[in-house]
Amino acid sequence: MTVYQNYINGRFVDGSSTIDIHNPATGKVFAQHALADSTQVDQAVQAARQCHQSSGFKDLRPVERGRMVRRMGDYLLQNCEEIADLLTREAGKPLWESKIEVEGAARYFEYYGNQAESLEGKSIPLGSNYYDFTVYEPYGVTAHIIPWNYPLEMTARSVSAALTTGNTCVIKTPELDPITNRYIALAAEHVGMPEGLVNIICGLGHEAGEALSSHKDINQIVFTGSVETGIKVASNAAKNVVPCVLELGGKSGAIVLPDADKQNLIDSVRWGIFFGAGQVCSAMSRLIVHDSIHDEVVDQAVALAERITTGPGSEFPEFGDSMGAMISEQQRDRAAGLCKQAQEEGAVIAAGGYKKNVPGFFLEPTVFTNVKPSMTIAQEEVFGPVISVMKFSTEEEALSIINGTQYGLVGGVFTKDLNKAHGLAQNIRAGQIYINEWFAGGVETPFGGYGKSGYGREKGNEALLNYVQTKNIASKLSSLK
Numbered sequence: 001m002t003v004y005q006n007y008i009n010g011r012f013v014d015g016s017s018t019i020d021i022h023n024p025a026t027g028k029v030f031a032q033h034a035l036a037d038s039t040q041v042d043q044a045v046q047a048a049r050q051c052h053q054s055s056g057f058k059d060l061r062p063v064e065r066g067r068m069v070r071r072m073g074d075y076l077l078q079n080c081e082e083i084a085d086l087l088t089r090e091a092g093k094p095l096w097e098s099k100i101e102v103e104g105a106a107r108y109f110e111y112y113g114n115q116a117e118s119l120e121g122k123s124i125p126l127g128s129n130y131y132d133f134t135v136y137e138p139y140g141v142t143a144h145i146i147p148w149n150y151p152l153e154m155t156a157r158s159v160s161a162a163l164t165t166g167n168t169c170v171i172k173t174p175e176l177d178p179i180t181n182r183y184i185a186l187a188a189e190h191v192g193m194p195e196g197l198v199n200i201i202c203g204l205g206h207e208a209g210e211a212l213s214s215h216k217d218i219n220q221i222v223f224t225g226s227v228e229t230g231i232k233v234a235s236n237a238a239k240n241v242v243p244c245v246l247e248l249g250g251k252s253g254a255i256v257l258p259d260a261d262k263q264n265l266i267d268s269v270r271w272g273i274f275f276g277a278g279q280v281c282s283a284m285s286r287l288i289v290h291d292s293i294h295d296e297v298v299d300q301a302v303a304l305a306e307r308i309t310t311g312p313g314s315e316f317p318e319f320g321d322s323m324g325a326m327i328s329e330q331q332r333d334r335a336a337g338l339c340k341q342a343q344e345e346g347a348v349i350a351a352g353g354y355k356k357n358v359p360g361f362f363l364e365p366t367v368f369t370n371v372k373p374s375m376t377i378a379q380e381e382v383f384g385p386v387i388s389v390m391k392f393s394t395e396e397e398a399l400s401i402i403n404g405t406q407y408g409l410v411g412g413v414f415t416k417d418l419n420k421a422h423g424l425a426q427n428i429r430a431g432q433i434y435i436n437e438w439f440a441g442g443v444e445t446p447f448g449g450y451g452k453s454g455y456g457r458e459k460g461n462e463a464l465l466n467y468v469q470t471k472n473i474a475s476k477l478s479s480l481k
């Protein structure tokens with residue numbers, strides 16, 4: 001059985017122990033990965049620190065750094081098939097979804113590589129005897145703590161921006177599916193990045209994650225994961241007074257007005273809740289439908305859920321009505337438990353609702369009706385292929401439902417009336433609003449949460465500011481007058 005290694009200071013190395021990696025489609029162990037303890041975390045941080053101080057990477061012209069970052073994305077694309085195959089085995093996704101993830105990861109390197117020259121300081125007038133300007137400097141060593149749902153793409157999202165701006169990186173990969181992150185290391189080597197610039201360690205959250213987020217030589221942290229862990233990471237960051245970006249969970253909803261294009265809506269439901277088996281932070285987990293079209297929308301959502309086949313990702317090379325396994329037995333059973341609780345609280349299963357009695361960690365594509373906004377299923381992130389349909393009669397009521405959770409990651413509106421759509425969009429408390437297409441937007445558009453969904457923004461040009469600090473240089477020019 002292959003034992004995959006950590007990557008520190010330009011070398012693949014063993015850890016202090018190993019962890020079994022399961023194929024979610026079969027439940028069987030297919031590989032092992034090195035696990036880092038706090039000593040190895042420290043080695044990775046020191047390698048990154050040393051590299052930041054002495055490699056000269058931060059002193060390159062931005063265009064040179066940008067080209068290297070862009071070429072890392074090219075490397076991922078060149079190895080897309082191989083990476084996608086491994087990703088399907090470690091994360092349970094259909095092969096076509098894995099390819100989308102590899103392409104998505106490559107796209108971050110392309111986008112941020114191209115942005116390298118776009119960060120400019122400004123000159124501030126202080127009268128003719130002074131010359132004042134601002135510059136942006138990299139923080140130094142950045143820490144990236146990654147969730148298991150998009151292990152490659154989430155790493156790419158923050159690491160591409162951190163490298164473009166001249167930082168070094170220590171990446172803590174998710175312990176359930178850490179393997180494909182090795183291609184980030186291979187990409188960095190391929191493009192000639194100096195040793196220690198990119199360090200990748202797999203480790204347990206409470207051990208390696210805790211050691212990394214509380215390390216005194218980390219200068220900035222990006223955390224993507226659950227609210228509970230986010231609070232711990234932010235507390236550690238606060239103790240060392242380092243900035244922290246938190247990309248946390250969500251319970252995102254779409255408001256559907258009577259004139260919405262139904263086929264278009266159902267296409268969005270397909271992507272919104274069944275892509276990634278619903279294990280997506282910005283999943284469309286609540287459908288808030290005008291009562292005049294409620295039954296019709298439910299029928300179409302049920303037909304969609306029943307059309308979707310589940311199975312091992314390797315059986316689905318091309319896009320279709322297919323869905324993979326959930327990441328682990330524990331996550332699947334948690335989601336199935338929330339479905340059971342929903343029924344006990346009075347919600348009605350219109351489709352699915354149960355775990356599948358087959359090997360692997362599968363949950364049926366699920367639609368709930370009769371959901372009341374106060375029910376657990378309408379409040380808690382399921383992180384599975386489960387959508388809750390709720391009714392409204394006035395737009396005020398729709399807004400109160402959509403804004404009635406602790407989260408605020410994304411929201412949606414489906415209508416042909418753009419005035420109404422924008423009126424609602426202004427009043428939805430979320431960091432990104434999708435009008436008539438769930439997941440509209442892209443790498444170019446800022447993304448992040450209101451409320452407990454976190455703070456700071458990833459994606460878009462704005463995210464570059466996460467990785468730089470402003471320095472102002474004010475000089476008196478006494479010799480001029």
Ligand code: NAD
Pocket residue numbers: 145146147148149150154172173174175203204205206208209210213224225226227228229230232233246247248249250280281282381383409453454
């Ligand atoms: P998680 O919080 O359990 O783990 C995330 C990462 O944190 C893992 O690498 C884990 O090992 C590490 N970790 C765990 N305990 C830690 C600790 N005490 N200190 C430091 N690190 C620790 O989350 P998960 O289950 O991997 O991911 C699912 C969650 O992530 C969902 O809530 C989802 O919504 C969220 N998510 C958010 C976004 C976003 O962009 N907002 C994207 C993807 C996932």
